[in-house]
Amino acid sequence: MKRVVLILAFAFLALTLMPVLAQESTLTVLCTPQEDWCVAMTQAFEEQTGIDTNYVRLSSGESLARIRAAKDNPEFSVWWGGPADAFIAAKGEGLLDQYESPNAEAITPEYKDPDHYWTGVYVGALGFCSNLDVLEELGVEPPTSWDDLLAPELQGFVAMAHPATSGTAFTTFWTIVTLKADAMEAAEAGSGYDEEGAPTEDAVNAAFEYFAALNNNILQYTRSGSAPGTLAGQGEIGVAIIFSHDCVKLQQEGFEGILTTTFPEEGTGYEIGGMGIIANGPEPEAARLWYDWALTAAAQEIGPTVNSLQLPTNPDAAISELAVNLSEIKVVNYNFVAAGTNRTAIVERFDAEIASAPTE
Amino acid sequence: MQSLRRPQTFKRFASITQDPLLTLALVLVVLFVAITIVFPLLSMIGEGFSPKGLPLFQRYLSDPVHLSIVTNTLVMGALVGLFGTAVGFLFAFVQVRLNVPFKRFMHIVALIPVISPPFAVATAVIVLFGRSGSISRGIFGVRYDIYGLDGLTLVMSLSFFTVAYLNLSGMMRALDPALDEAATNLGANKWRIFRTVTLPMLLPGIASSFLLLFVEAVADLGNPLVLGGNYEVLSTRIYITVIGLYDTTGAAVLSLILLVPSLTVFIVQRYWISRTSVVSVTGKPSGTPQMMNHPLVRWPLFGLTIAICLLILLIYGTIIHGAFIRVPGVRYDFTLEHFDFVLNGIGAQAMQDTTLLSILATPLAGLIGMVIAYLVVRKTFAGRSLLDFSTMLGIAVPGTVIGIGYVLSFNHPTTLTLPVLGEVTLLPQLTGGRGLLGGALAIIVVFIIRSVPAALRSGTAALSQIDPAIEEASISLGADNARTFRRITLPLIRPAFLAGLIYAFARSMTTISAVVFLTTPQTKIMTQQILNEVEHGRYGNAFAYCVVLIVIVMVAISIMYVTVGSTTGAERRLEGGL
Structure with missing residues (x-):
């Protein structure tokens, strides 16, 4: 019993001392x-x-x-x-x-x-971080276009983070919005961007369609933006959509010769x-x-x-x-202000429509 | 004053208001339970049924996506309950009823998962059986997709089956062999006895194991987060709703939806199944159980059990091995850098914080558990079973739900507006970085409420077996209630107290779901750090954390054995005369 009292006394002493740690x-x-x-x-x-x-x-x-x-x-x-x-x-x-x-x-x-x-x-720029062995086995080349990610061979072999938690994933989303807006604008002036230069509702919808299609190939939406890169390194997936510098970092830290970085030729976000x-x-x-x-x-x-x-x-x-180096790759004209303003709405919609939807 | 008539003495002993100290203890524990368990749950329910929350109910329960998440959760719970109970039953049966070698070994292996840090097993299973797993890919050459329901069922069944094993082996030992003998005398063969006598007698135990595992599985956060893939369950949904969107109302609504199956199953298990037990009717067993010796029964079951044992050892071996190699599953060169990271680097603070908080929480949890057990078993007062039930909610309610309740209740000071005094602060802010003690107090309290139920159960079980006459004797000899509790009751229930302490410490060190929303810049928790490492795929660091965590828990258990006494200490002390 005395011991118990002693332990308790110690406990309370420690409790009273703790605030000292936060000065x-x-x-x-x-x-x-x-x-x-x-x-x-x-x-x-x-x-x-x-x-x-x-x-x-x-x-x-x-x-x-x-x-x-x-x-x-x-x-x-x-x-x-x-x-x-x-x-x-x-x-x-x-x-x-x-x-x-x-x-x-x-x-x-x-x-x-x-x-x-x-x-x-x-x-830093977004890129595709691919596991060469896995892709070889699947019979796919490292992707060089956003549409390459939709290949049926890659079903369950692509990973990205969840835009609700990860800025990387949101950058990915907004890159697709920008590309869709560019394409629409090229087809018909005024359909891709509004007067203030922000992508239109239709461009955002087109991006959602892309991610709904991509969802079928996604293994898992991770919490952290760089995590898919390690999944690729471990051979759990073939392609990770992450920042290219994170892929280079992994190559430096044990995955040399396993991972490779490629960029989408239609342009990538940064x-x-x-x-x-x-x-x-x-x-x-x-x-x-x-x-x-x-x-x-x-x-x-x-x-x-x-x-x-x-x-x-x-x-x-x-x-x-x-x-x-950003000057060596094609980057999209990323509208940071429009991205930041629309962030919350897009994240909630992504969470409700894409991430929790079951894959086929 | 000195009444010699026994009933009156007993009545006085049992009534609580006679003793101011006892009344004080009662008031304190009731306040504690009300503030730390009931209040957060009520504020969560309040948030869920608020005007903001009600439409969400309708949305979640009509939308097919959310309905599938609910179904996923229930299916996963049922499968884990089924397989976990089956594995537990197998181990118990082999242990009690088969005459085979290596029983001690199997028993110890079955206990290993008790101290398993979250994510450890799931991560090891990915390394072994994942798409590039060293077994699935390395030996069989297949890219097995372990992510999803199959992986979750495997990992959770292996992590939780110990409860079923202990539960069922205890019951099998308590079965009266006389019944088997009677059936044999009536001409039944062993299979028929097993089917018509043993199994029906064990049915309540099987059912309650199933339900306990169901509750554990639907509440689990760590495994679905790592291994879920696209198989989403309620706990992960709640997590992302808070962490990613900070939508506490949505999280409260999802929590309430999760609470329905958890609480229903818990209540069924606790108040119905456990009361229908037929084992205790016959009292102590009147002989040793009959062994099953048919070779066609014995060796296949033995083989299966050994195979599962080897699988468990393989998984834990992977964890330990993985802590010492550069990139588990990819680069196999020996390194100590993961331990350097945990012991000297980023991990050191989390390790110290978690250990300190667990050390503070453990004795409090043990003591509160024993006091509540004493009050509930020995004393009569209004609301006795309510106190028992409310305390049990600490573990019956899934950890993520408790976490949400705390965020909703304690992320701001609790104030009360009184007519004359104006606004009075009842409680300061407890959670978050600006909370009391940098949020550490909230974490200690969560550790306590998650552990008290186990201490309460073991205390209740121990107390029910001790004749109140011993305590009455102490009272008759002039000792007051406090002295009796201290000198008589506590030493007698010391083994239960010890069990409660060990459970509390191991639980506090390894819990994630309840504290994941409560960690702050000042207070880092190891399991949260493990999650970070696993999420980034730095399995080596995660494994090193797990190894360190397991070592800390084992050391602590040894220290508790020495300070609180071995399981036989109480008896010895009683025999030696107090």
Whole structure:
């Protein structure tokens, strides 16, 4: 019995001591890229500033949902990484604070928000990450077109993430919207884009039709954007629709000679990895320090050390020779603002119509 | 004051208001159960039936997509119940009724899945039997599609069958062999005895195992998330609704839909099947059970059981092996980098947090369980069975549902508007990063409520076997209720207390569904980290986490044996004179 009392006493002691662990001069980062990059970034920042830096890795959609849910009392101070559509959506909902960082001047205007709500920290293009052995066995060449993914041989051998949780998957969706809008616009002016340059309802519907067809070939919608790449590496699927830099990362980390990256010839989408300060976040000072620091060339060179090969937005940062250069592939004219504005509606519709629908 | 008439003494002992300490204990546990179990469930029900939620019911229950998700859930529950019970029955039968070697080995292997971190088995099965599995592809050369109902049934049956095994082997041992002997004397052969005597006697046990496994299966989140493929079930739907869309109303409605089969089955199991047990009628068995010795029965069953044992060992072997190789299933060079990741890298904080929170939750869960068991078995008060039932809800309700209830109830301070005082804060915000103690308190509480039911059950079972006369004697000799509980009851139920503690710790360390919505930047949970690693396909890290988790649980169990005492400690202490 005495022992039980002792254990209980210890328990209560520990309980009362716990708040000490969560003190001031800290920073809580919401981190969307791959976990090892989050670790490398927070450690480097901690060494530089002495600020005790915590992070949580959540996918882009999860991040947005979580910030939205806790907007009266935010848990995070700064949000780093993940496609800009989510930042534009967050800006529209008043979830971000304006901040004009002195270091943002170096970044080209197309990679940052004109109203200073978010700034791009990296850029990367979507691609197809294929397992050569699996495709050979299925008798299919690595895809070079979005329509190649619809081949009946690939039934159950394609994977992508769920747009509700993953920015990668949403970028994929919006890329198809853009391509459909381009095609419609080419056929009849005004049918693909409205006066403001946003894709029309019909273009969005056409994209839904494409994904309904693709659904038959999808094995699983993963939570995280880069996860399908590993499924391909393990040989569970043939083709993963992921960011090309994530495929290169996998090739660097054990899947060399197994995976290959290809790009759709009609054009692929790309992401601007955004960064923003959470409105009413708990540590605004530290968040601004992080914001300034993350835009420096030194901070943007951390990625390649952990095989995260996105292109830096700071022109002074060195580019790894393994990185996929956007100028060498065909990219679509991605309308980030329209994507961000329509994000929530599309995600809900995708979840209701496509992802939960049974495949034939 | 000193009444020697026994009935009156007993009455006084049993009545609760006589003892202020006892009344206090009762008030405390009732408050605890009301705040931590009943209130979140009620707020979830309230959200589901709110004007926002009601139309969703109609949408979900009329739309074929959502209906198929409901059907999927029920089919999966039924299949897991069926196969899990069958495997449990096989193991129990071989253990109790067959004269075969390696029984001890089979018993130990059957207990292994008790400490299985979520995802571990599912992930290992993908590595072994997936499309590029080292067995399916490596040996048989087929790309087997393990994703979906077949994979889920296999993995869950293997993960949950232990409950059925323990349940049924206990019952088989308790069967009175005299009945078999009587049937033999009347000329029945062994098969006929098995069919007409043994099986009917075991039917309640089989039914209750089936139902328990059904509840476990429909509540499971980890396995469908990893192995579901396109086979979507309610728990994964709830998960994506919260994580991806943060639609707590939609999640509450789905939770209520999931709650209907779970609770129905639980109530049937608890209040109907378990009461129809025929085993206890005859009391203690009057001999050793008859063995089945027919070689055509014995060896095929033996072979099958050994095969399943080897499969389980293969799966756990894959987990351990996978933790030490570069990319499980692809690159086989030896590495310690996964352990470096878990022990020194990102995983270290999650490991420390989870262990600390589990250590805090365990004794509280054990104690609360014993106190409630004591009150429910020994004392009479209004709402006794309601207290018992509400406590049991902690485990009967699927973890995802509990999680939603917590998010709905505690993501903001609980306030009450009073006429004179204005707004009074009853409870601060508990969940989320800005919650009390960085959300850690909510996680501890969830650990506790998920574990208390098991402690309560084992406590109730132990108490029912102890003659109240021993406690009455203590009271008659002048000890008060608290002293009696402390000096007499608690030592006597110590084995049950220990079992409750072990269960609580293992459960807390391995739970995912209930805490998946409650982890915060300050408080990371190992199972959540394992999910992250599995989701990214970094199986090596996931396996290393699982190995570390299993080691922590085993070490903790050993420590508890030493500090709380072995299962025979209580008896020895009683014999040695208190």
